[in-house]
Amino acid sequence: MALDRAQVVDAAWHILQTYGLGDLSMRRLARELGVQPGALYWHVANKQELLAVLAQRMVGPLETSSIRPAGAAGDDAAALLLVARFRSLVLAVRDGADVVSVAHALDPLGMQPVPLLVTALTSQGRSPENAETVALTLTRFTLGSVTAQQTRESMELPTATMREEFEAGVRAILA
Numbered sequence: 287m288a289l290d291r292a293q294v295v296d297a298a299w300h301i302l303q304t305y306g307l308g309d310l311s312m313r314r315l316a317r318e319l320g321v322q323p324g325a326l327y328w329h330v331a332n333k334q335e336l337l338a339v340l341a342q343r344m345v346g347p348l349e350t351s352s353i354r355p356a357g358a359a360g361d362d363a364a365a366l367l368l369v370a371r372f373r374s375l376v377l378a379v380r381d382g383a384d385v386v387s388v389a390h391a392l393d394p395l396g397m398q399p400v401p402l403l404v405t406a407l408t409s410q411g412r413s414p415e416n417a418e419t420v421a422l423t424l425t426r427f428t429l430g431s432v433t434a435q436q437t438r439e440s441m442e443l444p445t446a447t448m449r450e451e452f453e454a455g456v457r458a459i460l461a
Contacts (some may be wrong), residue, residue, distance in 0.1 A: 307381035341389030383432035
């Protein structure tokens with residue numbers, strides 16, 4: 287049976303979920319698939335592209351989630367719900383913030399949740415420039431929050447107040 291891109295991505299996803307980003311190397315992935323490392327490059331150009339695909343898989347549910355429509359101008363509830371959902375999706379995957387950060391660095395305006403946030407924020411009366419700045423800031427703040435929480439969890443330190451701190455930070459950014 288010939289190797290295809292879906293098999294490569296599925297195997298990479300399994301390694302990421304089970305062992306973490308530190309164990310996700312192209313050599314390890316090739317070994318898991320029973321192929322030579324060079325065979326992977328027919329399906330993904332490099333590890334950064336693979337991480338971008340994994341990040342898309344991770345945050346893909348945002349595009350189909352039902353975030354309530356924007357309310358009156360100045361109502362940032364939709365943006366708050368969107369970043370909270372984004373945070374949950376990234377938190378659910380071991381080393382998720384690190385993976386999504388790579389994809390975000392490669393395509394900051396195209397990687398979710400930025401496009402959805404820009405749409406939500408402009409529909410609430412913000413200028414496109416302001417919406418883009420706020421969307422990028424919210425995304426980067428969220429990734430930092432998730433990185434901090436995942437790091438604390440890996441060291442078995444308390445994280446009980448981190449969600450409330452995150453939500454307070456989002457409200458401050460939106461204000």
